[in-house]
Amino acid sequence: MGNIDYSKLKFKSGLEIHQQLDSRKLFCDCPSILRNDEPDFTVERRLHAVAGESGEVDRAAQYQANLKKEFVYHGYRSNSCLVELDEEPPHSINEEALKIALQIALLLNCTILSLTQIMRKTVINGSNTSGFQRTVLIARGGYVETSSGKVGIDTICLEEDSAREVKKEGDKVYWNLDRLGIPLVEIATAPDIKSAEQAKEVALYIGNVLRSCKVKRGIGTIRQDVNISIMNENRVEMKGVQDMRTFTTVVENEVIRQKYLRDNGKSTGAEVRNALPDLSSEFLRPMPGADRMYPETDLPLLKIPRDFINEIKKDLPKLRTDIAGELKEKGLSDEMIKLVLGEDKIEEFKILADMYSNLNFVAKMILLFPKEISSKTGKKLEEVENIFQEYYADILVNLKKKKITEGEVKEIMIKLVNEGNFEEILKEEKADNSEVEEKILNIIKSKPGLNANAYMGLVMAEMKGKINGKEAMEIINKLVEKK
Numbered sequence: 001m002g003n004i005d006y007s008k009l010k011f012k013s014g015l016e017i018h019q020q021l022d023s024r025k026l027f028c029d030c031p032s033i034l035r036n037d038e039p040d041f042t043v044e045r046r047l048h049a050v051a052g053e054s055g056e057v058d059r060a061a062q063y064q065a066n067l068k069k070e071f072v073y074h075g076y077r078s079n080s081c082l083v084e085l086d087e088e089p090p091h092s093i094n095e096e097a098l099k100i101a102l103q104i105a106l107l108l109n110c111t112i113l114s115l116t117q118i119m120r121k122t123v124i125n126g127s128n129t130s131g132f133q134r135t136v137l138i139a140r141g142g143y144v145e146t147s148s149g150k151v152g153i154d155t156i157c158l159e160e161d162s163a164r165e166v167k168k169e170g171d172k173v174y175w176n177l178d179r180l181g182i183p184l185v186e187i188a189t190a191p192d193i194k195s196a197e198q199a200k201e202v203a204l205y206i207g208n209v210l211r212s213c214k215v216k217r218g219i220g221t222i223r224q225d226v227n228i229s230i231m232n233e234n235r236v237e238m239k240g241v242q243d244m245r246t247f248t249t250v251v252e253n254e255v256i257r258q259k260y261l262r263d264n265g266k267s268t269g270a271e272v273r274n275a276l277p278d279l280s281s282e283f284l285r286p287m288p289g290a291d292r293m294y295p296e297t298d299l300p301l302l303k304i305p306r307d308f309i310n311e312i313k314k315d316l317p318k319l320r321t322d323i324a325g326e327l328k329e330k331g332l333s334d335e336m337i338k339l340v341l342g343e344d345k346i347e348e349f350k351i352l353a354d355m356y357s358n359l360n361f362v363a364k365m366i367l368l369f370p371k372e373i374s375s376k377t378g379k380k381l382e383e384v385e386n387i388f389q390e391y392y393a394d395i396l397v398n399l400k401k402k403k404i405t406e407g408e409v410k411e412i413m414i415k416l417v418n419e420g421n422f423e424e425i426l427k428e429e430k431a432d433n434s435e436v437e438e439k440i441l442n443i444i445k446s447k448p449g450l451n452a453n454a455y456m457g458l459v460m461a462e463m464k465g466k467i468n469g470k471e472a473m474e475i476i477n478k479l480v481e482k483k
Helices: 059-066 095-107 196-211 247-263 306-314 320-329 334-342 346-353 359-367 369-377 381-389 392-400 406-417 422-446 452-463 469-482
Strands: 012-020 041-045 070-075 118-122 132-146 149-160 164-169 172-176 183-189 222-229 236-239 271-275 281-286 293-295
Touching (some): 095 149, 095 196, 149 196, 222 247, 236 247, 320 334, 369 381, 381 406, 406 422, 406 469, 422 469, 452 469
Parallel strands (some): 236 271
Antiparallel strands (some): 012 183, 118 132, 118 293, 132 149, 164 172, 271 281
């Protein structure tokens, strides 16, 4: 499929990326935590389409309303309040979520709006108890540089996430309220993308920007849609194009589908389609329009002060690609860089890396050792990591002072997990070290005149895995020099 002539087909594409932010909910103080246990309460509702700001009912909203579905909402008192149930007006917008969204906007070269209107977007599929989603335009006019030219960022909006679908039973749809209200940043590019490969490049760059900021990670925290049209036909929105391994194939398949329709004298419908596991797609609903938007009447205009923006500019996060380059220059291996970035241990690693010169060992200590020890001891990884947080710095200080060796650290950490006292463990290790040195010294005395490598073979055979080669050689060299 790599032989598609995008220019000849007048291919146009843009991306819409929705990313959850890691803060409390957008218009109340409930925590952004998902639950899988039994709900505390259940609410049943039917929703109706209403006219938007233009006075017309949006056709996508009317389509959903005509399905005459009944919606059942499951809620939890700890993270679902009256705002989620649409029984209480929304609170002021969450400042932390706004700050994160503005960081993203600035990293994408956008202009921040100093005064903007929070809007209601009609949504009648049951994913919101109120029949609408709150959204606010906060920035526009940005861009991304690609190998094939500049791609504009049309708008960046901050909005509340929808409820989470649990199941369907006939005309009833069950939703969980835990996700409803979690802050989302919506990034919409201009239709400047000229090929599937360029679309992927833009998606990867925006993903890099998002992961450099305080966003949620994991399945379901990011949703990526691709708008596609050819030959000046109607735009089709492809939902759920998250997997970057199959991204270009999904786009190419939609181009082929639209080309087939045109070649057979049919027009492409303005519609939303869902990407399927076999990389084809299916009709989801008609394309929504501007008729579903109207102002939020329960909140004032949102003012974003210049001083607030300037403070954010002073402390913009570095892009992960830039951090990776810095870590590589300091000597961290590609494997360890991938782990540090992938598990969001950047800040913790930076602090500990200033304490000890072997950066690859520091990375192993905080990323690999806890997993190995969790598996070996049967304790939960989170519990193991919490124990080690208190001792990482002490371990590195003792390593630097050569009171312990790198080869002893994992055993020390295992003893810590088993509720050992750190100072007592160090005394035990010191005694063990003295015993090891004495054994090595006896080996050297029994075979005088050999070189260090010869002694190494004898020591390793005698110790039978009780010491690693690096530590053994350090002790041998030290004892041979003394002689």
